[in-house]
Amino acid sequence: MQIQQNVSLRPFNTFGIDVPAEYFTSITDIASLQELMDDAKLPSVRHILGGGSNVLLTKRVNGIVLQNRLKGITVIKEDDAHVWLTVGSGEVWHQLVMFAINSGWAGIENLALIPGTVGAAPIQNIGAYGVEAKETIGTVTAWHWQEKALVTYNNSQCSFGYRDSIFKHALKDQVFITSVTFRLNKQPVYKISYGAITEELERMHIGTMSIRAIANAVIAIRTSKLPDPAQIGNAGSFFKNPTIAKEHYDTLLIDHPGMPSYPAGNSTVKVPAGWLIEQCGWKGYRNGDAGVHSRQALVLVNYSNASGDQIWRLSQQIVDSVKDKYSIELEREVQVW
Ligand SMILES: Cc1cc2nc3c(=O)[nH]c(=O)nc-3n(C[C@H](O)[C@H](O)[C@H](O)COP(=O)(O)OP(=O)(O)OC[C@H]3O[C@@H](n4cnc5c(N)ncnc54)[C@H](O)[C@@H]3O)c2cc1C
Structure with missing residues (x-):
């Protein structure tokens, strides 16, 4: 070493x-x-x-x-309907998605092109286009620093939630995730109703539906909507979409009739953080090299030499202005070191 x-x-x-x-x-x-x-x-x-x-x-x-840099993809079990794969946590997530597609295994195609490693996927239960990693994660194995041993957590022990899991709470800084076991489907269930997937598939003139077609549609949408970190520094969505009480939302609707939302259960709704940030006038804002992307208000960017502190201060200004205008507290999705 x-x-x-x-x-x-x-x-x-x-x-x-x-x-x-x-x-x-x-x-x-x-x-x-x-x-x-x-x-x-x-x-x-x-x-x-x-x-x-x-x-x-x-x-x-x-x-x-x-x-x-822990690598390796191993098929550990299969039956007529499923295949179970144990994947080294340092594998690149998108490469795993493409490996699954090339093997004809379904379940993570909607998560194509999400940057990062397999080991980080359970931490914030990565999600996109109506699918979350938790739907295919069987177990997560991690080196526990205090116990000096590998410990395996099953899906329910991971306490997955919206961009959340036990690894952000009780196990934060306690473990190094070493591998993740996924259960993928041999018979695909296509999820195309979320976002612009259907429109993109039509635009691409897809004759026969397949997991590859869905991944290609997702890749095309993501490439057109999100800034490429190789061109402009960013970490994707900087904030989570806040969940608020339905009652609070109904009150806000009086003054802000166009406010979008979607049901989140238990008399709550989720409000798109990007919409809130845009309404507060931040979209396209730039101060030195720190800014808010011009096409996607949820994405904070480093145009070149911004410091992390400058980005953090900008994020705090955004949090404060959304709170002032809507009494909604935005939560950062990005881990601040
Ligand atoms: C352009 C862009 C688009 C994105 N789109 C999405 C999206 O659609 N959906 C989504 O959910 N996310 C999205 N993200 C966020 C990001 O890709 C995911 O959160 C991803 O899982 C992070 O992986 P990483 O390996 O880069 O993690 P890192 O950034 O390296 O780490 C994130 C956190 O996890 C911890 N960590 C990482 N690996 C381990 C490990 N093996 N064991 C223990 N702790 C660990 C780190 O210490 C850190 O606190 C996007 C990011 C970008 C830049």
């Missing part, structure tokens, strides 16, 4: 924020995790980095950054 000191994290986060890590190493096997713990000279403060597509780095990172 090669340990480097004072390494710039700029190439390792999609916001392109330039802060140094005190120590940095890549994890390519599970034995290295034990090794790390046995080395008394190394700091006990550990930060795990996958693709860096859901983090905002606001300051020098003290301790050791562990870049996840």
